[in-house]
Amino acid sequence: MTQELASAKTPKGEQTRALILKTALDLFEERGYEGTTMRAIAETAGVSLSHAYYYFHSKEELIQGFYQRVHEAHLAACQEILAHDGDLHARLLGVLNAKLDVSTPYHRFCGIIFKNAADPQSPLSPFGPESNAWRQESTAIFTQVVTGSRTHVPADLQAELPNLLWLYHMGIVLYWLHDNSPNQVRSYRLAERTAALVAQLIPLASHPLMRPFRRAALQVLAELRSDPDEPRESPRPTNEGEIR
Numbered sequence: 001m002t003q004e005l006a007s008a009k010t011p012k013g014e015q016t017r018a019l020i021l022k023t024a025l026d027l028f029e030e031r032g033y034e035g036t037t038m039r040a041i042a043e044t045a046g047v048s049l050s051h052a053y054y055y056f057h058s059k060e061e062l063i064q065g066f067y068q069r070v071h072e073a074h075l076a077a078c079q080e081i082l083a084h085d086g087d088l089h090a091r092l093l094g095v096l097n098a099k100l101d102v103s104t105p106y107h108r109f110c111g112i113i114f115k116n117a118a119d120p121q122s123p124l125s126p127f128g129p130e131s132n133a134w135r136q137e138s139t140a141i142f143t144q145v146v147t148g149s150r151t152h153v154p155a156d157l158q159a160e161l162p163n164l165l166w167l168y169h170m171g172i173v174l175y176w177l178h179d180n181s182p183n184q185v186r187s188y189r190l191a192e193r194t195a196a197l198v199a200q201l202i203p204l205a206s207h208p209l210m211r212p213f214r215r216a217a218l219q220v221l222a223e224l225r226s227d228p229d230e231p232r233e234s235p236r237p238t239n240e241g242e243i244r
Contacts, residue, residue, distance in 0.1 A: 016047065016051070016055065017055045017056075017065075019045050019047075020041060020042075020045050020047065020051075020052055020055050020056060020062075021056070021062060021065050021066065021069065023041055023044050023045040024036070024041045024056075024059070024062045025062075025066060025106075025109055026044075027040060027041055027044060028109060028112060028113065029108060029109045029112060032112060033059070033063075033112060033113050033116055036059070038052055038053065038056075038058070038059060041062075060123040060124060060130065063113060063117075063124045064123075064124075064130055064131065064134075066106075067126065067131060067134050068133075068134050070102055070103060070106065071134045071137060071138055073102040074095075074098055074099050074102050074138070074141070075137070075141065077098035077101060077102055078094065078095050078098050078141055078144075081094030081095065081098070082094075082095070082141075082144050082145070082148055086148065086149055086150040087149065087150065088145070088146075088149035088150070088151040088199045088202065089195060089196055089199035089200075091145045091148065091149055092145055092165070092195045092198060092199055093191060093192060093195040093196075095141060095142070095145055095169070096169060096172055096191040096195055097188065097191060099169060099172070099173065100172075100176060100184065100187055100188060100191065103173070103176065104183070104184065107176075107177075107184065110177055111177055114177055126170065135166075138166060139162050139163060139166045140162070142161070142162040142163075142165040142166050142169070143162040145162075145165065146158060146161050146162060146165070151199075151202060151203055151206075152203075152206060153202060153206055154206050154211075154214070156214070156215070156218060157202075157205060157206065157214060157218070160218055160221060161202070164221075165198075168194075168198065172187065172190060172191050172194070175187055175190055
């Protein structure tokens with residue numbers, strides 16, 4: 001470990017990193033993302049520009065630091081519900097409510113950066129490669145939601161379900177971003193109602209009679225995730241009257 005890396009891991013280094021991140025978030029909210037420079041962040045935080053770049057190489061990296069901070073807060077908030085409740089609905093709703101709870105202080109800020117984060121080519125996109133590390137950690141929370149519940153889930157669906165639940169929770173977050181109701185109460189209501197539906201649909205999808213439909217749906221997901229340049233396999237011709 002280099003001396004510089006070691007210094008960043010010290011309590012003082014962590015405090016400096018946290019100060020720079022907090023200062024950046026305040027300035028982004030005050031001046032907008034485009035209107036804030038790394039120099040302004042450094043000056044407001046009371047550190048040298050080189051120090052700011054040492055902890056965060058760019059403004060984009062600061063936003064990734066913000067994503068990671070919210071994820072870590074979400075992970076901590078989920079521990080109790082995931083440790084003590086085996087009901088799938090309760091686990092899923094608890095995780096969704098925890099995400100809304102930890103995100104609430106940043107509601108206005110998230111709205112400010114949304115126009116940048118919504119661009120699929122932006123390094124701020126939560127779906128982009130720059131966000132992969134915390135996205136995988138966040139998906140792992142939904143793996144715990146499924147595997148720790150009393151609901152039986154077939155192996156093929158269990159492998160894909162955490163990814164689907166992560167996407168579902170991102171839909172809740174998108175609604176929350178645009179929710180101007182007091183304390184975003186509509187977002188909590190949406191989470192409550194839809195979590196109940198999802199928790200009921202999962203056992204239905206696990207039923208043996210649903211196996212062909214489940215496999216077809218999982219095949220579609222696999223195709224969407226595949227390389228678009230790969231040649232597609234031609235469908236097998238069927239005899240007249242054959243049911244597939």
